[in-house]
Amino acid sequence: MSIDEKSEKLSLSDHLARLSEPARNMLMDIRDxxxxxxxxxxxxxxxxxxxxxxxxxxxxxxxxxxxxxxxxNIKTESRAPPSRILLRSINQLQDLYGMIRKAYEHA
Incomplete structure (x- = not known):
C-alpha cells in the first residue's frame, strides 16, 4: 500500500456502510x-x-x-462548548432541526 492510498479520504458512503439502516436514514435526513x-x-x-x-x-x-x-455535536453559542446529542430514533429529529437552525444562525 502506498502513502497515497493510506491518505485517501473517507467518503460519505464509507460512513453509511458502517451504520444500521435506521441510523443511516437519520443521517441522510439530517444531511438533507x-x-x-x-x-x-x-x-x-x-x-x-x-x-x-x-x-x-x-x-x-x-x-x-x-x-x-x-x-x-452542535455549537449554538460561540463561547459555549457544543451540545452533544445521541440520536437513536428518528422521533428525535424534529427537536434537533431547531437546534441546527439556531447553531447555523449563530455561526
Missing amino acids: YVLSLPSVIEEIRPHRIVYSKGFNMRIFMDIEPAMNMLAV
Whole structure:
C-alpha cells in the first residue's frame, strides 16, 4: 500500500456502510436538512462529518456515526462548548432541526 492510498479520504458512503439502516436514514435526513441551508459546506473526515457556514468555515455541527446511533455535536453559542446529542430514533429529529437552525444562525 502506498502513502497515497493510506491518505485517501473517507467518503460519505464509507460512513453509511458502517451504520444500521435506521441510523443511516437519520443521517441522510439530517444531511438533507443541513445542506438545504444557504452556504453550508460539508467536510467528510475519518471519524465524523463536519458542517460549516460559508467561506469563514465556522463549524456549527458535526456528526459522529456509530453503528446504531449518531452522536451530534452542535455549537449554538460561540463561547459555549457544543451540545452533544445521541440520536437513536428518528422521533428525535424534529427537536434537533431547531437546534441546527439556531447553531447555523449563530455561526
